Amino acid sequence: MLSKRLRAIFELVLQDSVVYDVGSDHAFLACALVKEKKCPLAYAGDNKKGPLDNAQKNIRELKLEGKVIPHLYDGIDPKIKADVVVLAGMGFYTAEKILSAVDLSKYQMIIVQVNQDVVKLRSFISELGYKIVKERVVYDGFYYEIVVFDPRLKGSYTPKECYLGPLLMKEKSDLYLAYLSERKKALEAIFQKADLKSDPRLTYYKWIKETLEK
Numbered sequence: 051m052l053s054k055r056l057r058a059i060f061e062l063v064l065q066d067s068v069v070y071d072v073g074s075d076h077a078f079l080a081c082a083l084v085k086e087k088k089c090p091l092a093y094a095g096d097n098k099k100g101p102l103d104n105a106q107k108n109i110r111e112l113k114l115e116g117k118v119i120p121h122l123y124d125g126i127d128p129k130i131k132a133d134v135v136v137l138a139g140m141g142f143y144t145a146e147k148i149l150s151a152v153d154l155s156k157y158q159m160i161i162v163q164v165n166q167d168v169v170k171l172r173s174f175i176s177e178l179g180y181k182i183v184k185e186r187v188v189y190d191g192f193y194y195e196i197v198v199f200d201p202r203l204k205g206s207y208t209p210k211e212c213y214l215g216p217l218l219m220k221e222k223s224d225l226y227l228a229y230l231s232e233r234k235k236a237l238e239a240i241f242q243k244a245d246l247k248s249d250p251r252l253t254y255y256k257w258i259k260e261t262l263e264k
């Protein structure tokens with residue numbers, strides 16, 4: 051069974067697309083996508099043999115050989131023909147390195163979920179000039195943010211949008227508002243301990259408050 055985080059990524063994948071899950075580890079996502087007939091074919095990429103052995107085992111157990119393909123490669127192999135690329139469960143700097151190394155314009159959709167530094171991720175997407183087309187918040191023990199961009203479309207985002215999520219801040223789902231309230235409380239706890247006159251977190255606090263109150 052997929053975790054809530056991976057299920058949220060599953061839901062974002064385009065129906066009938068070929069997916070290349072980079073940093074796939076056990077290939078849980080790739081296997082679910084094919085097993086549940088969301089995708090006819092998926093690649094489970096990883097740069098280490100151990101995770102790929104786990105992937106191979108799952109693929110065999112689920113009888114998905116030939117439909118989920120394990121692939122050993124450091125980053126995105128440009129030779130793999132796919133519509134959608136997924137990078138999930140890794141740090142921002144790893145994702146940044148992987149995404150910077152290839153021409154992304156041939157893909158229809160890139161789905162990224164980094165474990166920390168999602169604000170840096172959005173700034174990076176903005177610097178590359180790509181359009182963020184979907185965003186999700188999911189609570190799975192922690193809050194995770196998933197960012198989807200279309201490298202064929204142009205986009206540019208302000209620091210406030212990078213911080214809050216350009217789509218999340220407009221859509222304002224109940225879960226997102228709960229997440230913001232939690233972040234607001236965490237900042238208030240910091241401000242109680244220290245008198246921060248010119249700390250950037252004061253601006254973040256203002257942005258969160260504005261979004262919650264509007």
Ligand SMILES: C[S@@+](CC[C@H](N)C(=O)[O-])C[C@H]1O[C@@H](n2cnc3c(N)ncnc32)[C@H](O)[C@@H]1O
Pocket residue numbers: 056072073074075076095096097098101123124125126137138139140144148
């Ligand atoms: C924590 S796991 C995440 C697994 C899965 N994507 C998820 O979200 O649950 C990260 C995986 O990324 C792989 N990885 C790290 N750097 C990579 C790179 N440069 N190229 C391909 N895979 C990489 C690791 O070997 C590991 O299996």
